[in-house]
Amino acid sequence: MVRIKMVRREFLLDTLNGIIGIWTLVVGIGLGFIGLRYLWPTGKTIASTGEEKVRIPFSEITEGNAKKIVLRGKAAIVVNSGGKIYALSAICTHLSCIVNWSEGQKRVVCPCHGAVFDLNGNVIAGPAPKPLITYDVKLIEDAVIIG
Numbered sequence: 001m002v003r004i005k006m007v008r009r010e011f012l013l014d015t016l017n018g019i020i021g022i023w024t025l026v027v028g029i030g031l032g033f034i035g036l037r038y039l040w041p042t043g044k045t046i047a048s049t050g051e052e053k054v055r056i057p058f059s060e061i062t063e064g065n066a067k068k069i070v071l072r073g074k075a076a077i078v079v080n081s082g083g084k085i086y087a088l089s090a091i092c093t094h095l096s097c098i099v100n101w102s103e104g105q106k107r108v109v110c111p112c113h114g115a116v117f118d119l120n121g122n123v124i125a126g127p128a129p130k131p132l133i134t135y136d137v138k139l140i141e142d143a144v145i146i147g
């Protein structure tokens with residue numbers, strides 16, 4: 001009788017250990033997969049949201065303002081300043097932070113390390129090694145086409 005209880009106890013403990021082991025393995029694989037996806041966001045994932053050309057109604061980009069868009073899978077910034085529309089990459093050429101339009105400075109500025117660009121993408125100040133990429137801007141009736 002004692003031997004049967006011992007076997008049953010061992011069986012239950014082994015079963016419980018097996019369930020805990022499988023559960024730990026499944027959770028570990030899941031967390032590992034999530035961690036890898038976070039650490040390696042691929043360009044392919046980003047590109048799936050991009051467009052070859054982007055149409056922006058004038059009403060969305062009034063004088064002195066800017067609008068950020070996704071163009072060909074990458075962040076871009078469209079600025080309306082001095083009666084002209086400019087379209088530039090919004091990815092800083094230093095360490096890839098997303099730049100902002102500063103109406104006060106009339107410049108594109110990077111919030112990370114202070115790079116400053118003019119509306120043609122040229123580096124004015126800061127650590128950025130190269131100018132921002134610029135995109136074609138076409139004006140149509142009530143909108144601009146970027147790209």
Ligand code: FES
Nearest residue numbers: 092094095110113
């Ligand atoms: S990432 Fe823009 S200045 Fe460093």
